[in-house]
Amino acid sequence: MKGVAVLICTYNGAARLPETLRHLAQQRVAAGIRWEVVLVSNASTDDTLAVAPRLWAALGAPAPLRVLDEPQAGKEHALVRGFAAAAYEFMAVVDDDNWLAPGYVQRAYEVMSAHPEIGILGAHGQGAFEVPPPVWFAQFEAVYAVGPQNGGQNGPLPDKAGYLYGAGSVVRQTGWRKLLAYGFAFTTSAKRGEVLSGAEDIELGDALRLAGYKLWYDDELRFQHFMYKERLTWEYLLRMARSTASSQLTSVVYYFIFRHPNLTETRFRQLYAKRILWLSTQVAKKPGALVTALSRPNDEHSTRNFETLRLLYNLKTSVTQRTAAVQVFRQVRALQQRLADLERATKSTTST
Template identity: 45%
Template sequence: MTTGVSIVICCYNSAQRLPQTLAHLAAQEVTSELLWEVLVIDNACTDNTKEVATSSWPKESSVPLRVIDEPQPGLSHARHRGFIEAKYELISFVDDDNWVCPEWVQTVAEIMSEHPEVGACGGCSKAVSEVALPWWFSKYQDTYAVGEQTKEVGDVTQTRGFLWGAGLTIRKQAWEQLQNRGFKSILTGRKGAVLSAGEDHEFCLALRLAGWHIWYDPRLQFCHFIPASRLQWNYLRRLKRGFGAGSVGLDPYFFALKKDSSWLKRYIEKSWFYRMAAVLLKLLPYSYKWILSSYSPLEGDADILNLEILQGRLSQLLISYKIYGVNIKQFQDTPERNLLID
């Protein structure tokens, strides 16, 4: 596989956001021997994303930019298309609202070449917006993929264990290994304006099960542009509910990674009824807040966000009643879900 970096930008109606993102990529400081490219994935866009992408990239640039269609809506489909189309071994997923530092491409290449055991690496970000950030933002900024992901530097496989999808760089060899072993995401990722979460976390867990390491390096810095519409309390609540729903699909991975409890405890914990009971018990202390939230938004209240997470998880467990146990069993017992290295 050709050594180099493929920047992949998955887009859904990104015409307004793309110019700044591409401008920061065009300003990369890269040695002449490092090959890299930019791929813009048009994921069922209904605006002029394609034209904006083409016109925004400097015509004199020696770095190629390609616009690729992926008509099937959904972030997972867009990323899959990016993996397939990428020419190079390192695939760096930059969101359409991420403004990466000038050293991004060079640093990604150095980290991954120095650590061949690493399947994915990521960095830190700073929020920027056209409006003032709300007073509660700093407390919950990690939900927006903003700030430091961890205080550690280097291998975080056994500590944090996952990274944001924003600015996540993945080794194509690792992705191909998962594909060859039949990996299929339990989670679907975001579709258009629908909020869902957990797919990035899921992929990191799958990499860990396959024996790859996860790496964090704060030199990988980017600004995350957040529009005013996403800085509303109700938006954050919806986002947290999406995280709660996504957590159900992550359960099989955590069970597979967990080795320190007895077989009886593991058997009980894998039960759908046990998981439902656990959520209901956690919801009880928040019942009064649920009532209060009917009369007041309780903006900034952490209990409200915890309530949203639990409600999202509860709703998804109810939807997943028939397949929850099936996912866990298939994940561990059938060859196509066995991601562990032989």
């Protein structure tokens, strides 16, 4: 059914929800456009489940609200639970620190309705800050899901290249259900407290591309991404770098499959080994930068240190994840083959 389900995944978010729900309650949605709010409390130990309905009622409850408890920790589990509960075709993924602009729901509905080829629609996250951001923030804002995407250009991302951050994105339910029907399951994991980013958003985008959908960006789809002071530290940024390195595995698998549609496991192993060799070469090319980064990792005045450490983290995780990479390749390759069989069967039926 056409409409917008705003899906809020939260972990112990009771203190963050008042402002998030206040912005959501200010949506300006044309009469006749259905929308709802589905809030998933993901292994929370606070009173989120009780707080959210009270807050929403006090704000006038401009749309139906359902509150769900997902006890299994991990953003991907919260997403699966929320997607299953969503009543409408367009599912907006909103974190508990995302403040939607008043026209967000309306714009999401219009763009997704006009372009059925869109699997995921990306938004423009604008930074909002508890304290003034550090001087280096602008250089790394994309790490925080802030700033324009796709070069600020409305429209589809290049086929099989680039990605959209998950915050504020809109997922097509038809595409999601197609993936489920043909065996998709997340291989990434985002257990809060263990990792800061599980890359489940990037994995979903890649899988929908595999199913024939496009990633699309709309610069008029806006929200504010609120940054608490604890996130605006160099230590937190380095944790993000380590987290993204540890969660890159599935993206690497899709990268090779997109560029080699008939990729065999043997050839994948070879390509993966070449990638490790390339990363090793990049690290070895800059011994001075490596020594400096390792001896002064907390020097936030040297943004070069961050890039060097991120490269080193990528190398380390690529080496330690070699066996896991092959397992993920088998899973993604099987999904690719099932989707290809569906496409061939559809074409055969159409031609007859």
